[in-house]
Amino acid sequence: MAGAPAIVDANRALQDRARAREDAAVRRPIVRFRGVKKAFGAMTVLEGIDLDLYPGEKVVVIGPSGSGKTTLARMLMTLETPSGGEIEVDGEPLFTMVRRGRRVPADERHLARVRGKIGMVFQHFNLFPHMTVLRNVTEALIHVRRIPPEEARRRTMAMLERVGMAEHADKYPAQLSGGQKQRVAIARALVMEPKVMLFDEPTSALDPELVGEVLAVIKEIAAKGDMAMLLITHEMQFAREIADRIVFIDGGKIVEQGPPEEVLLRPKSERLKAFLARFRNGMGLR
Amino acid sequence: MGDEWRWDVAWAAARKIAAVVPVTIAATVLGFVVAAAAGLAWTIARRSRSALVRGAVEAAMEFVRRTPLLVQLLFLYVAFPRLSVFAIGVIGLGLHYGAYLSEVYRAGIEAVDRGQWEAARALNFSRQKTWTRIILPQAIPPIVPMMGNYLIVLFKETPLLFAINVTEMMAVAKQFGSETFRYLEAFTVVGVFFFLMSYPASLVVRWLEARFGRAG
Amino acid sequence: MEAGILLLPGLLRGLRVTLEVFVLGAMLALGLSFAVGLLRLSRFPIVRTLAAAYVEFFRGTSLLIQLFWLYYALPFFGVELSALAAGVLGLGLNYGAYGSEVVRSAIRSVPKGQWEAAIALNLSPLVRFRRVILPQAWPLMLPPFGNLLIELLKGTSLVSMITLGDMTFQAMSLRTTYARYEVPLFLLLLVLYFLIATATSAIVRRLERRARVGRSA
Ligand SMILES: Nc1ncnc2c1ncn2[C@@H]1O[C@H](COP(=O)(O)OP(=O)(O)OP(=O)(O)O)[C@@H](O)[C@H]1O
C-alpha cells in the first residue's frame, strides 16, 4: 500500500491536466474570423473583420442595411469565398487545407467536413418545395450523416415536436404559413447537431403576427446552451434578451461590441447611436 | 483514313452550290411570307365566334404541327401535280410554319393587357380599329425575335425541298456527290453554307431578344 | 377503304423501323441533353465553350445535312455506319443539342436559395443535384421535352432519305406500285404520324401531372 499515495497523486495530476485541456477547449473559439475581407468586384463590403465566437456563445450581429452582415454569415457557410483573411472553424482553416506540406485552397471534401459543424437558417427559409416537411428534415440526416431512415425519422419527429410542427410533418412547404416554414427550416438545420448555428434575419420575411412564434423557438434553442449561435436581426428587444454579446458592423468594420446592455444602452460611437436612434420607438429601449 | 479531304473538289462543290443559293433564299423568304400570312389566317380563324370553327381550326393546326414537313411536302406533291415543285415547296413550308407562327401571334396578343381592350371599348373604337390601332401595335414588337427564330428554322428546313425535286443547295450537293463520288466535300460544303448563313442570323435574333425581351 | 386495306400493311412494315429510330434517337438525345446541358454549367470556361460549340454547330445546320454527312461522308474517314446507326446518331446529336438548352435553362431557373440550402445542409454535390435540384428542374423540362419529342418523331421521316426502311420509305416504294392511290397513301401516312405524335404527347402529359405533385412555393 506504500504506492497508494503516489497513484492518487498521479490520478489527480491526470485529472488536472484533463480539466485544463477542457478549459482550454472551452476558451478556444469555435469560429474565428481573422482579418476577413470581402469585395464584390470593385465594391468592398467587408474590410478586415476580426471576430471570435466561443462554444455555446450567442452573438447577435446588428448593423445598417448593406453593411455586410449577411455576407459575413454566408462566408462562414461557404456560400461566399473571402477575398482576404481566414476563417477558422474548431481550430482549422475553412478555406485552405494542407496537402503535401503546403497550404492549398480547400477542396470539396475539406469544405464538407468543416461545413458539417455549421448550420444555417435563411431569411427566406429555402425549404425544398418538392419534399414534405418530414423529408425536408430527414434528407440530410439520411444522405449526409448516413443515419438509418427509421432513426432519422425518429430524430426528425422529436425535432419537429420541439419546434411545434410535428402535426404538419406530412404537409408540403406550400401548405404552410411563413412562420411554420421558418420553424421547419430551423428544425432542418438543428437536427444535424451543428456546433454553430447561423440565423440570417430569420423573421424579417414574416408577417408581423408570425414573428413571435419563430423568436420563441429560437429562444428555446438558445437556452439549451452548448451550441454557439450567430444571429443577424433587426429585432433589438430580442437581441437584448438572447445575446451574450452584440456586434455592431458598419462601413465594412466592427465598430463596437460588448454585452447587450453596454452596446444597446450605452453606445460609444456616433454611428451606433445614430443606428439605434431609429429603433428607439416602440422597442422598449431607454 | 482512306481518301482525305481535297480542297479542289471542295471549291468545285462550293461553286455549284453557290449558284443555287438564290433558290434557297427565295424559298425561305416566300415560305416565310406565306407562313406569316397563313399564321395570321389561322389566328383569326381560331378566334371565330363559332365553337365548331374554333375546334376544327385547332384540330387542323394540331394535325399540321404533329406531322412531318417532309410527308406534308410529299402529300402536296402528289395531290397537286399541276403546281411547280417550287410552288409546292413554298406552300408546304408556309402552311407548316404558319401553324407555328399562329402560336407566336397568339402569345403576343394574349400578352397585351386586358385593360387595353377595355380602354379601346371605352373610347368607342370599332372592332377593326381596336385591332389595328391598339392591339397589334403592342402585340407585334415583342414577338419579332420569335418570328426571327422561325425564319431561321424555316431556312434550315429548305433542304427537304430536295425530296420533291426542287434544285436547291442540298439537291446540288447530292448531285455533285454522286457524279464525283466525293460526298465528303459535297456535304461538308453544303453544311458550311447553311451554318454561315444561319449562325449570324441567330446572333441577330439573340441580340433582338436581349434588346427587346423574350416573348411567346 | 379499299386503298387503306391495300396500303396499310405496307406502311405498318415501316412502323417498326420508325418506332425503333424514334425510341433509340430519343434515348440518345435525352442522354446528350443532360450531359451537355450540365457541361454548359461547368465551372471551367473551356468546358462551357466546347459544349456551346457543339450546340451551335448542330443547331446551325440542318438535320438532313447531318444525316447525309454521317451516312455518306463519314465513310471517307473509314467509319461506315449502318443506315440505322447513322439515323439514330444524327437524330440524337441534333435533338440533343436542342435538349441541352432545355436542361440548362431549367436548371438555371431553380432558385439560388435551393442550392444554398443544399450546401448549408452539407449535401454532397451529387445528392444536391439528384435530390434537390433535379426534382425541381424536371417538371420545367417536361413540356419543352414533349415538344422536342414530337419534333424528333417528325425528324425520323428523314431517315427514309438515307435508305432506312421507315414508314415514309415504305410509302415511297408503295407509291410506285399503287400509283392510283398515291394521295390516300400519303394522307394515311400523315394520319399514322399524327397518331404516334398524339400518343407521345399524352404520355408526356401524364408525366407532367405526376411531376407536379406537391409543388409550387
Ligand atoms: N453576390 C453579390 N454580388 C454583388 N454584390 C453583393 C452580392 N451580395 C451582396 N452584395 C452587396 O454587398 C453589400 C452587403 O450585402 P449584405 O447582404 O451582406 O448586407 P446586409 O448587411 O446583410 O444588409 P441587409 O440588412 O439589407 O440584409 C450590399 O451592398 C450588397 O448589395
Ligand SMILES: [Mg+2]
Ligand atoms: Mg442581410
